[in-house]
Amino acid sequence: QHVDNDDQEEQQSHAKRAAQVEEVESAAAVKDSASAAAFHFSAVQLVNHFLECFESATGDRRLDKLMECFAENVVISSLKSGKTLIDGKAALSRSFANVEGHDCSSIFRVFLEKAASNVTFVVDVHEAGKLPGLGVPDKDGRRGERERQRERDRERGAAILTMLRCENSEITHVWGASLAKAKGLSAETASEETMKASKQWRLVLEIVATDFEATDASFYFHDYKNIPVIG
Numbered sequence: 528q529h530v531d532n533d534d535q536e537e538q539q540s541h542a543k544r545a546a547q548v549e550e551v552e553s554a555a556a557v558k559d560s561a562s563a564a565a566f567h568f569s570a571v572q573l574v575n576h577f578l579e580c581f582e583s584a585t586g587d588r589r590l591d592k593l594m595e596c597f598a599e600n601v602v603i604s605s606l607k608s609g610k611t612l613i614d615g616k617a618a619l620s621r622s623f624a625n626v627e628g629h630d631c632s633s634i635f636r637v638f639l640e641k642a643a644s645n646v647t648f649v650v651d652v653h654e655a656g657k658l659p660g661l662g663v664p665d666k667d668g669r670r671g672e673r674e675r676q677r678e679r680d681r682e683r684g685a686a687i688l689t690m691l692r693c694e695n696s697e698i699t700h701v702w703g704a705s706l707a708k709a710k711g712l713s714a715e716t717a718s719e720e721t722m723k724a725s726k727q728w729r730l731v732l733e734i735v736a737t738d739f740e741a742t743d744a745s746f747y748f749h750d751y752k753n754i755p756v757i758g
Contacts, residue, residue: 570647570693571638577698581659582628589628593660594620598697603661606690606704606730613661623660631659634686635717638747639735646694646738650731652706652717653687661689661701686714688727690734702734719748 568576577596584592594616603613613619633651640647653659685707692700704727706712712725722728732741 567645568696570649570691573693573698574649574691578631578659581631590620590623593623596698598699601699603701606702606727626660631657634714634752636749637722639744641739641744644739646692648690648692648735650690654714655685658687661703690731718750
């Protein structure tokens, strides 16, 4: 009888310890899940990573590294007309297939965010010829007219404006606009003042308003052309 009682107590002890271990592991899993859900890469982090990969990534996994930054249903659109230029990750990947990396650093940037929102935006101004891909290749795979337009824009000194929307650590939408005909906003004049006065900025605010009120957002303007030198 004593042996049976001892066996029963040992079984109960094992069961209790197993339940405690399961409870601790479950709590840890919930904590890890909550931590993961609470952390998201901002648009600045994602866009910087994308630009770095576009410029320097090589080898068989270059496309994979680029595509890791984008959502499956990513859309590339015209900022002016809203027309869809590229629809979906697969189509975007094909558009990058024959585009070699090159310097695509921005000369002016605006970062937009709202507290407690997973959605953030980056608006970049690139000098002519420094757009990080995002073009639509011709049906035969050549750059064709878009490449010739790029050359014309370069000759005219036209800057390119891109707006990227990020949510849950993925780039979900990109809008682009040539500043060849923009009044007051160019590669040479890009500043907080000229940006806010431009037609492109009004379009940016209209897009932001689909996620949150612009009055609730924080705006950070960065002029990479005129960085103060200390000392």
